[in-house]
Amino acid sequence: MARILLVTQEKGGVGKSLISRALAEAVPEAPVIEVDASRRLVELEGRAIFFPMRADRAAIEKSGGRAARAEFDGLIAAMTQASLPTIVDVGANTSASLLALLADLAPDLKEAAVEIGIIVIATAEAGALAEAPRLMQIAKPFASARFLIENRVRGEVDGKALGKIADGAALTMLAEHVMEEQAVALYQAGGLASIPRLDAGKLNERHGLALGSRIRRDLTRFRLEAMEAVKPAAEWLVG
Template sequence: MSRILFSCQEKGGVGKTTLVRALAEAVEGAPIIEIDASHRLLELENRVSFFQMRADREAIERTGGRAARAEFDAVLDELSSATLPTIVDVGANTSVSLFTMLADVAPELAAEFAVCVVVTNEPGAMVETPKLLALSKSWTSARFVIENRLHGPIDPFWLHANVNGATLTSLDAQVLEDGAEDYLQSGGLAIVDRLNPKKLREVHGIGPAIRIQRDLAKFRLEAMRAVRPAAEWLVG
């Protein structure tokens, strides 16, 4: 039975896709299903099967979820055919509809499921996190929460009260040298091993080039540590 891990958060801008990239680094060769309005995991090339979500939240609510269910049919086919540990990147405003549907059909799929919810200290993300954990409880065998301290830490009492038995890890805010973010935007975490030190020094100078390379390597390592429990579950 294949294992499938959903990375999710209804609120955008929490660093979820960065952590999907860390999962992709941690579980080499794992297929990735990307469900979003636009294709973002371009650097992972043929590892990614992209499914575009066209129905907006208003359409989903107006049709009682029917607009989303029709779009999820192709996703269900992809999930049912998975034979390897698979990562699913669920875009913002999509998880609730997807998880509601999966609660009905998951028993029919020959797979074992887990969710990894990414949360920041922003109110929107904090509101959605316990909802997603509750929605997925009946059809998952493992649940993970990653506290992304992008904007600062979350109150530990809130975390204790709301992770609802999930495995909790954290990712500290990262301070990157000027120019480092550009490499992440163009090539994701996969670019770290492909950076050419000589070319970096030609472009940025010796000092900044060394700091860029070190900062990116540290960022990748810290992100992979944050996803480690989820990655270990995925590979069994």
């Protein structure tokens, strides 16, 4: 039975790609599927399969809705054909419609020996807080495992609110990180996968020993804490 782990949140800017990258680091043998308007996980190169979303509005109107019905067909086919634990990074404005489809397809997915897990990301931003419990409830009837990650990039979420959103799901937290601007630029250019390959000598030569050391420590801590936040989900994914 193939296990598929979806990283979801209807709102953009909550850290879905970061969580997907952390999972990719924690489970290096897992293929990654990216569902978004444009590629983001470019550093994963051939390891990541990209499905563009959403269906073009003109095509939807022209086809009387058929384009909208079929927009996930390629993704569903990839999920049912998976032979390894697989990570799916679901872009903004796509999670709810995909989960609703998976709920409808639950008997067929079970017959195809596909097991679904879901990560929902919550932040203190009002829109993300509103969407998180909705996604959790949509997935509850069919997801074998549910995980809630609080990303404190916009501050802490009230603990009682988090407990209600989690509704029995495993809950972890990713602290807000203050990093040197040069560290942020390196992460944006190469993702988490590039951090273990940093050359300390070159960093020190370019930025000086003190700043070079801070950049390296910032990025190393950032990567490890992101991987710690996804640890329960990664453990489920590998079974």
